[in-house]
Amino acid sequence: MKKFFLLPLVLFGTLVSAQQLPTPSSLAAVEQRIGLTDIRVEYHRPNVNKREIFGAMVPMNQIWRTGANKATSVRFSTEVNILDNVIPAGTYSLFSVPSNDNWTIILNTATELWGTGNYKEENDVLRITVPVASTTPTESFSITFENIARANGEMCLSWATTKVCIPIQVDVDAKALENIKAAVAAEPENWSVLRNSAAYYMDNEIDMAKALAWMQKSVELKGDNWYSLYLLGRAYHLNADRKNAVKTGKSALELYRAQIKESNAPATYEPMLTEAIETWGKKK
DSSP states (O other): OOOHHHHHHHHHHHHHHHOOOOOOOOOEEEEETTTTTEEEEEEEEETTTTOHHHHBBBBBSSSSSSSBHHHHHHHHSOOOOTHHHHHHHHEEEEEOOOOOSSEEEEEEOSSSSSSTTTTOOEEEEEEEEEEEEEEEEEEEEEEEEOOSSSSEEEEEEEEEEEEEEEEOOOOOOHHHHHHHHHHHHOOTOOHHHHHHHHHHHTTTSHHHHHHHHHHHHHHHHOOOOOHHHHHHHHHHHHHTTTHHHHHHHHHHHHHHHHHHHHHHHHOHHHHHHHHHHHTTTSOO
8 A cells, every 4th residue: 555655656756857838928038130149038928918017017227137036038149239348258137226217238158047036236247227108007017128230239128118229239340350351261263252242341341352352263163153343343443443444344234234134133223223333334
């Protein structure tokens, strides 16, 4: 009889320790790339549930875990800049101090906190103030990314009718140039690597002479690509070589027309090429 009852008790204990139950504040994660920087936020989402939030459930002018359960975490894959504060790559916990007109936003190096009980200000890497805005009623606390541009964006916190946004900037050129340098060093005879590198330099007005040299080498390695010829013409134009710009542009157009005729595809890019040739041929 003892053996008969012992087995179910052991099994019951195993099931209890392994069981998973839903929580009132669901776990969520959101990811966003700004430039070449990946940002990941993990947080729990409490609901309004007909309660008064700010000034009641979340006291004003007191530190708040900015979510529920375990402290919200924010991970940056590279260094970022937040209101002139340089934040190294890494993972941080997110806290805030809400008030009527603005919030204090805090990033802290202690990432395994539950609530604010063991929070220590000495571990802060960021303390900034951001203004409060009104928003449409938001039932579940939400962290979103908005106004994303090439090198900046905003991480926004919304709950009830309150919203605050944290501006984030990244040095996208520094990372891109580092990647270009490494790629060209690793594959100096790869026409695609050279073309991509030249295009980035031209798009961002970095070094037109180097962009031209890369495009010349790229076309030397693979000259049957109309887009490469177009970029080479553009590189000549940006280096004030009107004659070679027009000549190369015409070669790009001729090759493009031959390719679309063979494939019976629509001439989508012909206006772009003809306009470029016209522009490059004008005297300044």
